[in-house]
Each structure stands twice: as structure tokens, then as C-alpha cells.
Amino acid sequence: MTILVIAEHEAGAVAPATLNTVAAAAKIGGDVHLLVAGAGVGAIAEAAAKIAGVAKVLVADNAAYEHALPENVAPLIVELAGNYSHVLAPASTNGKNILPRVAALLDVDQISEIIAVESADTFKRPIYAGNAIATVQSSAAVKVITVRATGFDAVASEGGSASVESVSAAHDAGKSSFVGEELAKSDRPELTAAKIVISGGRGLQNGDNFKHLYTLADKLGAAVGASRAAVDAGFVPNDMQVGQTGKIVAPQLYIAVGISGAIQHLAGMKDSKVIVAINKDEEAPIFQVADYGLVADLFEAIPELEKLV
Amino acid sequence: MKVLVAVKRVVDYNVKVRVKADNSGVDLANVKMSMNPFCEIAVEEAVRLKEKGVASEIIAVAVGPTAAQEQLRTALALGADRAILVEHADELNSLAVAKALKAIVDKEQPQLVILGKQAIDSDNNQTGQMLAALTGFAQGTFASKVEVAGDTLNVTREIDGGLQTVALKLPAVVTTDLRLNEPRYASLPNIMKAKKKPLETLTAEALGVALTSTTKTLKVEAPAARSAGIKVKSVAELVEKLKNEAKVI
Numbered sequence: 001m002t003i004l005v006i007a008e009h010e011a012g013a014v015a016p017a018t019l020n021t022v023a024a025a026a027k028i029g030g031d032v033h034l035l036v037a038g039a040g041v042g043a044i045a046e047a048a049a050k051i052a053g054v055a056k057v058l059v060a061d062n063a064a065y066e067h068a069l070p071e072n073v074a075p076l077i078v079e080l081a082g083n084y085s086h087v088l089a090p091a092s093t094n095g096k097n098i099l100p101r102v103a104a105l106l107d108v109d110q111i112s113e114i115i116a117v118e119s120a121d122t123f124k125r126p127i128y129a130g131n132a133i134a135t136v137q138s139s140a141a142v143k144v145i146t147v148r149a150t151g152f153d154a155v156a157s158e159g160g161s162a163s164v165e166s167v168s169a170a171h172d173a174g175k176s177s178f179v180g181e182e183l184a185k186s187d188r189p190e191l192t193a194a195k196i197v198i199s200g201g202r203g204l205q206n207g208d209n210f211k212h213l214y215t216l217a218d219k220l221g222a223a224v225g226a227s228r229a230a231v232d233a234g235f236v237p238n239d240m241q242v243g244q245t246g247k248i249v250a251p252q253l254y255i256a257v258g259i260s261g262a263i264q265h266l267a268g269m270k271d272s273k274v275i276v277a278i279n280k281d282e283e284a285p286i287f288q289v290a291d292y293g294l295v296a297d298l299f300e301a302i303p304e305l306e307k308l309v
Numbered sequence: 310m311k312v313l314v315a316v317k318r319v320v321d322y323n324v325k326v327r328v329k330a331d332n333s334g335v336d337l338a339n340v341k342m343s344m345n346p347f348c349e350i351a352v353e354e355a356v357r358l359k360e361k362g363v364a365s366e367i368i369a370v371a372v373g374p375t376a377a378q379e380q381l382r383t384a385l386a387l388g389a390d391r392a393i394l395v396e397h398a399d400e401l402n403s404l405a406v407a408k409a410l411k412a413i414v415d416k417e418q419p420q421l422v423i424l425g426k427q428a429i430d431s432d433n434n435q436t437g438q439m440l441a442a443l444t445g446f447a448q449g450t451f452a453s454k455v456e457v458a459g460d461t462l463n464v465t466r467e468i469d470g471g472l473q474t475v476a477l478k479l480p481a482v483v484t485t486d487l488r489l490n491e492p493r494y495a496s497l498p499n500i501m502k503a504k505k506k507p508l509e510t511l512t513a514e515a516l517g518v519a520l521t522s523t524t525k526t527l528k529v530e531a532p533a534a535r536s537a538g539i540k541v542k543s544v545a546e547l548v549e550k551l552k553n554e555a556k557v558i
Contacts, residue, residue, distance in 0.1 A: 069475065070441075070450075093450075093468040100433075100439045101448065103442075105442045108404070109402045109403070110404070110439075112432065128430055131326050131328075131532065132531065135526070135528045137525045138524050138525075175446075175447035176448075176477045176478070178474075178475055180473075181470075181473040182472045220558060237471070239469065244432065253551070253557040264322075273555075274555045274557050289535045291538035291539075292538055294543075294544065301544050305548065
């Protein structure tokens, strides 16, 4: 049994979710190979070869793979998949974009966002915004799976010594092209990798008021997230959304500020180690999942909190 | 151009589902069902394309039980011209749904297919990508902006780090994210008119589609409950607890 993990990389480095996905592969058992696809990714492949538990790194270095366009990357993975029992990718927007396309081309179901490995063919995954956990068994010849990073503790990024092999296959479907991107620029840690996350909801009242959270976050070394309500109201961009349809986070500390706690939001953060809720409505459902609840006006509590930490 | 929109009948957004006592699934008896919220956004986008004169005809398609006719009628009330139900009583995996949709695409030859990015019941986020694979179309997933320019479709996508724009050759598949648009409500006259619009019912067998699956659900359980903690009286007490009890700051 050999497992192919699709490495996620950004800005010239392996993205942390790759390490959690390798951990899921290790739980399945067997050799773990990593595919690094992109343009000019030699250095990334060298770094990936050091990841603990990886036996081989495949590098597909070609301009066609530069922006992870699924029309080009999916056929590459399909071509390699025949050698593998499982193909795993992080449940990032890239993984979610590419892997269902791979599964359909292989004529197998894809299993989305697993949070636990029961055996080589049986996995647990949340459904209904995490209000139920399904145990699913796959009979597919190649099991195509996306992995929710918060379900698995990351393997070490150093210590391994995998061989690096290049893959010459060049697939350019010529159906899509990259036009541009606007990436959120922030000196704060990435939401899904941060140890502390502070999220704001509709209680913040407007986008400008998020500055209170940013100040506190900078002091704590935290990332800043938001509820869907805050995104829908236009306070902050969608890449900050935590919840069923946004990002899934499980930091050491999650501070929910002015968030009522709709089930769709809880779906994205209830696996956090410690949850703090600050809300002036003492009936808010967020308090039902919070380890520490503070019934207070956030505009008074947040500046005070910033002074005390 | 012809636009196909897929809609799914799912448990209503506001319902908190419960797992059945025998762990065979979630209890959907007497639960309010609605159109999946992301599918509403897909219908709205198609209607806006028609209002701009880009789309000539909108066909709403559902793959599901007889009762999914209700959601197709909603799509018709919102502005779809006609509807097709591929009737199938049992729950289907995304690949089976994508295969049924592929058969409709072959039949109708749309230039654009719009779907929701994910259904809020199975939370799979697969069908659009799979349909794109089966048809060989380009895909623009998690779209927050869609613009047709001749035979090219520019799609701005919500990605983890921000926004990405891709240019796709038509025909193409688009899946919708939250901020693509704000769906309208159907007006009463339009709801009445929708009753007279054509709704065709087909079966997978008639379309020659095999709805086989490589996945079996063994059991469905309630998640481990998280119990409520304590209420602190002041910010100072909160900081003290976080430092000394939880030791997280």
C-alpha cells in the first residue's frame, strides 16, 4: 500500500496543512509519497523531502501547473494514481478544487474532509455542519480523500530524508488560464495555523471596529477571523470567515467576540482547545460551548483585555 | 447562451438536525426542507445573466426524490424557464449526481452550468468539479464574481489566501460562493406563473446513467458534545483564568 499526498505550497514554502495530511496518510499506513506540482518548485521539493515519514517526493515542475489550475493538475494526478492505493490532499480551497475532478476522472467517489482514520478503507467525516459524524467505507480501487487539517496532529517538518524524483508529464488542457490574484496581506499568522484566533461577529457593528481585534491580536500573536454574519454584512473579506462554509480552525485558544454562535459558525471552531466568548447577550448560544464566558460590552471589554494581557 | 442550474433539496438552513437512535442517519421526518442556500445563489446568478441579456434560457435541474419538484418550482418562480427532475428516491453520492447532470448536459448542450459549491447536508463540495471532469469543461469554483466576455468566462474565486481570477473557455462549470450575489425572493405572481412552466421528469435509467457508488455509510453518530464552562465576572478574572488555569496565554 502506497499513498500519494498532494502537497500544498504557497509563497515558495510547503503549507502547514500538508503536514497534517501526511499525518493522516501515516495513520492509514504504508509508504507515503508527496507530489509537489508547480513551476519553479525545486526548493519546495527539497524542503518537502525533509518532512518526517515521507519516502519519496515527486516533483512536477512545469509552467502548466503554476497556479494549480485543476484542468491541468487533475490529469497529472490521475496519471500517477494508478500506482497508489490512496490519494490524499488537504481540504484547502486547492484540494477541494482539484480532488473531486481527480475522483470523477478515476470513476470513484471522493471522500471529503476526513477527521479520523478507522482503517485503510474506513474514515470519519462531519456532515450537516458537524452536527453528525458519518463513518464511511470505501471500496474504490484508489481512495481519493481530502483531509481536514484540524483532525490530525502535524508531523515534523524536519527529520526525514526522502528521495526526490521528477515527473516529466506535462498536461496543459488549454481550457483555463490564470488572470490574477489579490492575496490578503497580513503580518499576523494564517488563520488555520494560528495558536490563538480572535473572531468578530455582527456585534462589532462595522468593519472599522475590527481594529480593536487587530490590536489585541497583534499583542497576542493571534490571527483574526469572523463569523459569516460579519462577512455577509460586508465588515471583512470572506477569507476571514470561520464556519461551515469558511475555514475550519482548532487553535489552542479561540476568542469569539460579539458572535452569537449559530451552528454554522460552531462547525468551524468547536474543536478549539479553549473557547472564550465575549458577548453582551447572556442568552447567546456561543456560551453553551465556551469554556470561559464573559457577559460584557465588547467595546469596553476588548480594550481592557488588551491592557491586561 | 443556454444556462443550466443545478438545485438540491436539503434540510432547511435553520433546522438543527438530530441523529437517529439506530445511528443509520439523521432524522429528517417532518423536518422543513428547502433549496440548498448555495443553489439559491446559483439560480440568482443565472437570472441576472438573463436580465443582462447574456443568458437566453435557464434550465433548472434537480437529481433527487419526487418532492424535489418543490425546489424546482421555486427555481422557476425565481426566473428559470423550465425544469428537469431526474427522479431518484435514495440518497446519492456526488459522483452519481454529476453523472446524471452530465447526461442532461449532453442532451441540452448548455454553455454554462452553475451549481452551489456545497450542499449543507452532506457538506461534500464535489458535484460541480466532478461534472466539469466528466464533461471536460473548465471549472470556476467558489465564485464571487462571474463575467462573460465573448467565449471566455472570467471567474473571481474565493481562495484561502484571498481572491484569484481565472479565465475559462466556454463551455464551463461555475460553483457559487456566498458573496457572488444576494438571492431575491420570489414574488407571488411569479410563484403562480411558475406553476404553469414546464417541468419534465426523467429517470437515470432512461438517461442511461448507472448510479453506482464506491462508498458506503456504516453509521452516523452525534458529535462529542462540548459542555459549557463557566462565566467569569470581569476581564481581569478572564485573563487570570487564561494564564493560570487554561495556560493558553
